[in-house]
Amino acid sequence: MSLFVLEQHASLASSPMSSDGATVAEEEYLQSLFWLKEAGLAMSAANVARAMQLSAPTVHEMVGRLERDGYIERAQDKTITFTVVGMEHAERVVSRHRLIERFLTDVLKVPWDEVHEQAESLEHGMSPALEERIRAAVGDAKNCPHGHPIELGAREPGVPLADVAIGADVRVLRFENEAEDLLHYLMDAGLYPGLSGTLAAHDDDEVTLETSDGRRCAVTPSVAETVAVVADPSPPPRTALPEQLVLGKQRYGR
Numbered sequence: 001m002s003l004f005v006l007e008q009h010a011s012l013a014s015s016p017m018s019s020d021g022a023t024v025a026e027e028e029y030l031q032s033l034f035w036l037k038e039a040g041l042a043m044s045a046a047n048v049a050r051a052m053q054l055s056a057p058t059v060h061e062m063v064g065r066l067e068r069d070g071y072i073e074r075a076q077d078k079t080i081t082f083t084v085v086g087m088e089h090a091e092r093v094v095s096r097h098r099l100i101e102r103f104l105t106d107v108l109k110v111p112w113d114e115v116h117e118q119a120e121s122l123e124h125g126m127s128p129a130l131e132e133r134i135r136a137a138v139g140d141a142k143n144c145p146h147g148h149p150i151e152l153g154a155r156e157p158g159v160p161l162a163d164v165a166i167g168a169d170v171r172v173l174r175f176e177n178e179a180e181d182l183l184h185y186l187m188d189a190g191l192y193p194g195l196s197g198t199l200a201a202h203d204d205d206e207v208t209l210e211t212s213d214g215r216r217c218a219v220t221p222s223v224a225e226t227v228a229v230v231a232d233p234s235p236p237p238r239t240a241l242p243e244q245l246v247l248g249k250q251r252y253g254r
């Protein structure tokens, strides 16, 4: 998923083509829509605008284009759904994005907080033959470095770190928001997918996870909203999902 500013969208008409027939801009939108769907958030133009940090008119124009090109349909209430073709295309790009991130960290040794935007720039023009080579190079890796499944649909259910009770055992599953400044913050805090520990403290300023070797990893409560974990005891799953996507990068500055 892409939570970042797309300056190149200023001129949609001149957007270059991907190797799959859609424009690069269309593929970015399809990815954002897929990410919303995967996270259980409403597929709406408003959420896309927030996720991509674009204005409502810009998103409105592109959503119309995606509909004309047969990738999405819009209901009377403006709810967006993928067409079969749109779903396939979105899945292909999202999976390739995660695969490239894994390749960058595992094979090229790029730190995981730097690979998201690199993958964004590499994922569109790639030939199927090169993608196959990259797939072979990462072996049987299941997730991107931020914990999102490369094989779509294999997403392990999680709860927000912010909901976990003090004293619970915690395993970090994934970072739901891949905005790069947020990834830098999470790396600095010492968190990473797969990390286990105990929820040591939770107050208005910080949520603190303590690892078995005594290391304390603290993030703000708003960032803890974007960290998906498995916990024992587990808080109940959230029954009401936020109607509007809230950007982590706007929320963690204190």
Ligand SMILES: [Zn+2]
Residues within 6 Å of the ligand: 001, 097, 101, 115, 116, 117, 119, 178
């Ligand atoms: Zn990414």
Ligand SMILES: [Zn+2]
Residues within 6 Å of the ligand: 098, 101, 116, 144, 145, 146, 147, 148, 178
């Ligand atoms: Zn990722």
